Each structure stands twice: as C-alpha cells, then as structure tokens.
Amino acid sequence: MVYAISFENYNKFLDSLIQKTDVFAPVKGKVSSFEKLKSAEEFNADVLTEYTAKNNFLKQGELILTHKEGEVVEPDLSKIKEKILLGLRMCDLASIKKHDIAMNNKYADPYYNERRKKVTLFGYHQKQCGDEYCFCQSVDLEVEYDLFFYKRADHYLVEVGSDKGKTIIKDNQDLFEESDYKMTKEDKEIDNQLKLDSHDIDDIYTNNRGWSALVKDCLACGQCNALCPTCFCFEFRDVPKQDGSVEKKRFLSECQLECFSRVAGDHIFRKAQIDRFKHRIYHQLQYFKDKFGKTLCTGCGRCIRHCPTKIDFVTKINEMKKEAKK
Ligand code: SF4
Ligand code: SF4
Known part of the structure; x- marks a missing residue:
C-alpha cells in the first residue's frame, strides 16, 4: 500500500514524532x-x-561489562531508548542490513541487536544521489525499512515496509492519505556517474603494479x-576506574592502521600498507560476498569522497579488470 502526505502535514508529522521520541536525521554542518x-x-x-548512521547500532565505547574483584556486572540493555532514524538513503539502509548479517553470524550480538530492535528506519529516495563518487548501482543493495519516502512536487509518497510502519501510519491517519499510485522501477532508480565494472575481483589480486x-x-x-557505513571491525579495551573496577568497552577499529593486525609478541601481520589497503577492498567486495552472497560495500563513495588524497579504487579496479581480460 502507498500513502501520500503533503509537505505541510509531513512537517507536522515529524514535529509530533520529535515530541514523543528521539529522531535522528541528516543535518548540515561543518561535518554533516x-x-x-x-x-x-x-x-x-x-x-x-x-558520518554515517552506524554509531546508532555500533556505539563507540559501548560498555560490555564491568568487573571488580571477580564479580561481573553486565549493563541493563533494556534501558536503551527507542529512536527513529530519518532520511536514510538506499546505501544507508543497505549498510544496516549488512550489519544485521555480520552481527548475527556465528553468535548473535546482544548489544547490537538490542539497539537495532529499538530503531525505526525511515528511508528517503534520492534519484540524483550524491556526486561523482557514488556507485551504489554496481553493488548489492538489499534493504529493510519501516517507511520509505519519495519526494514529489508538493507531497511525499510513502511506502510501508513493516508492521511497525503500518502502525505509525495508522496512529497518524489524519495526516496521511491512501494513494492508488503504483510505484515503478523508474521511481526507485538512482543515477550514478561512477560504475564498478564487476565486483568479483579474484583475478586481479596479484596485479602488483596496479x-x-x-x-x-x-x-x-x-x-x-x-x-564507511559498513566497516564493523571492533576491539575491546579494559578501562580501569578509580574505585578499582574495570570497564570492558567496545570501540570500532580501523584496518588501515598498522596496529590493527598487531598481536602478542608485537607481530604485525599486515605491516605493508598495500596489504592493508587490499584487505579493506577485498573485505568490502569479495570476502563478505564469498561468505554471505553479497558485497559488504554499498557504493556510497564516502571512502573516496573524503579520502585526503582522493584514492579512487573503483576506476583503478575497472582498469585492472580490463587489463586482466586482455
Ligand atoms: S567501502 Fe567505500 S563505497 Fe563501499 S560502503 Fe564503505 S565507504 Fe562506502
Ligand atoms: S589515505 Fe585514503 S585510502 Fe588511505 S587510509 Fe586514508 S582515507 Fe583510506
């Protein structure tokens, strides 16, 4: 079922949600x-x-447990508050789906799952998405959402994606109207300038020159x-407190730093940057796909757009693929 909501009612809708719950959305700033x-x-x-929305699920410094003199206390996860994430683009939504997979692989992660359960997802369609760095149409975009908004000249069309979404519409039925509009493939299209030739990159691993x-x-x-919205690797740190207790906390970590692969005895398994760089790209485009059938990368382009030296791995991979085919 598709609904319509006028811009005026949309603002009323948001303001009423903000009164009842925490709503997080893209806000322009020095760093958006x-x-x-x-x-x-x-x-x-x-x-x-x-910055992506991932900190709403994988919280930097998440308290995992506290221990003191042999006693272990776990945080009360039921205290995590409900929230709404608004204005999520297809790539943002897809990245949440990838985390759902990664955080429920061998063992379900209760911290992630509790936060995820309490977040309502509102998607927002942008046909002219981002800039010359977006390539989301070349990778796997599987999404889940509660409501999804499509902007039209004087109103939004709204798709419902879950029972939670249905209830939200029902609770605000004076603001939404039922629409007989049928969403088409064209309505959902996203224009990308950049295209990744193929995301199977096994054949270029040994192209050292490239x-x-x-x-x-x-x-x-x-x-x-x-x-990156999908980078989810993390580490634990023990933080000593003045009362003698120790808090075990989780922090996201970065595979591009030398310390990422340092182990006991000061062995570093990916000492050369080329190995670390390849690891990131292969994790995003190949290893996750080999394991779960879809790329980890959502093609949002942030890692190119905000790289201080604008390293465009997509164009280079296209070139290496072309070379490999010859
Ligand atoms: S690897 Fe780059 S393009 Fe892919 S999801 Fe991460 S930041 Fe976006
Ligand atoms: S220079 Fe660019 S590619 Fe290298 S670690 Fe920094 S952001 Fe990543």
Whole structure:
C-alpha cells in the first residue's frame, strides 16, 4: 500500500514524532551527520552525510561489562531508548542490513541487536544521489525499512515496509492519505556517474603494479574506515576506574592502521600498507560476498569522497579488470 502526505502535514508529522521520541536525521554542518532533531525544520534531506548512521547500532565505547574483584556486572540493555532514524538513503539502509548479517553470524550480538530492535528506519529516495563518487548501482543493495519516502512536487509518497510502519501510519491517519499510485522501477532508480565494472575481483589480486599505483598516495590515516557505513571491525579495551573496577568497552577499529593486525609478541601481520589497503577492498567486495552472497560495500563513495588524497579504487579496479581480460 502507498500513502501520500503533503509537505505541510509531513512537517507536522515529524514535529509530533520529535515530541514523543528521539529522531535522528541528516543535518548540515561543518561535518554533516545524523543528529538528534529539535524540529522538522532542521532536517536536511539533500545532504549525504559524511558520518554515517552506524554509531546508532555500533556505539563507540559501548560498555560490555564491568568487573571488580571477580564479580561481573553486565549493563541493563533494556534501558536503551527507542529512536527513529530519518532520511536514510538506499546505501544507508543497505549498510544496516549488512550489519544485521555480520552481527548475527556465528553468535548473535546482544548489544547490537538490542539497539537495532529499538530503531525505526525511515528511508528517503534520492534519484540524483550524491556526486561523482557514488556507485551504489554496481553493488548489492538489499534493504529493510519501516517507511520509505519519495519526494514529489508538493507531497511525499510513502511506502510501508513493516508492521511497525503500518502502525505509525495508522496512529497518524489524519495526516496521511491512501494513494492508488503504483510505484515503478523508474521511481526507485538512482543515477550514478561512477560504475564498478564487476565486483568479483579474484583475478586481479596479484596485479602488483596496479595495486601499487593505487596505494602510493595512501596515508594510512584510517579515514576511509571511520566514515564507511559498513566497516564493523571492533576491539575491546579494559578501562580501569578509580574505585578499582574495570570497564570492558567496545570501540570500532580501523584496518588501515598498522596496529590493527598487531598481536602478542608485537607481530604485525599486515605491516605493508598495500596489504592493508587490499584487505579493506577485498573485505568490502569479495570476502563478505564469498561468505554471505553479497558485497559488504554499498557504493556510497564516502571512502573516496573524503579520502585526503582522493584514492579512487573503483576506476583503478575497472582498469585492472580490463587489463586482466586482455
Ligand atoms: S582515507 Fe585514503 S589515505 Fe586514508 S587510509 Fe583510506 S585510502 Fe588511505
Ligand atoms: S567501502 Fe567505500 S563505497 Fe563501499 S560502503 Fe564503505 S565507504 Fe562506502
């Protein structure tokens, strides 16, 4: 079922949600990110945020447990608050789906799952998405959402994706109207300038000349990991407190940093940056796909757009693939 909501009612709808629950959405700033909205006016649908929404599920510094003199106390996850994420683009939604897979692989992650369960997802369609760095149409975009909004001249069309979404519409039925519009493939299209030739990159692993050319400008700064919506690797740190207790906390970590693969005895398994760079690209485009049938990468382009030296791995991979075919 498709619904329609006028712009005026949409603002009323958002303002009423903000009164009842925490709503996070893209807000323009020096560094754009998903911020807690104080009013509908603050929502900026036109920005593909630099920081992604992943911190709402994989919280930096998440408290895992506290231990003191042999006693272990786990945090009360039921205290995690419900929230709405608004303005999620297809690539943002797809990245959440990838985390759902990764965080429920061999063992279900209760911290992630509790946060995920309490988040309502509102998608937002942008046909002219982002800029010359987006390539989402070349990778696997599987999404789940509660409501999905499509902007029209004077209203939004709204698709319902879950029972939760249905209930939200029902609770606000004075603002939404039923529509007999049938969404088409064209309605869902996204224009990308950049295209990844193929995401099966097994055949170019040993192209040392190609990879060296790509990595020569890499500063090993880890910005690509930090801004990537799907990078989920993490580490635990024990934080001693003044009362003698120790808090075990989880932090996202970055495979582009040398310390990422350091183990006891100070062995570092990916000492050369080329190995770390290849690892990131192969995890995003190949290893996750080999394991779960879909790329980890959602083609959002953040790791190129915000790389200080603008390393465009997509174009280079296309070239290497072309070379391999000859
Ligand atoms: S952001 Fe760019 S320079 Fe920094 S580690 Fe990633 S690829 Fe290298
Ligand atoms: S690897 Fe780059 S393009 Fe792919 S999801 Fe991460 S930031 Fe986006």
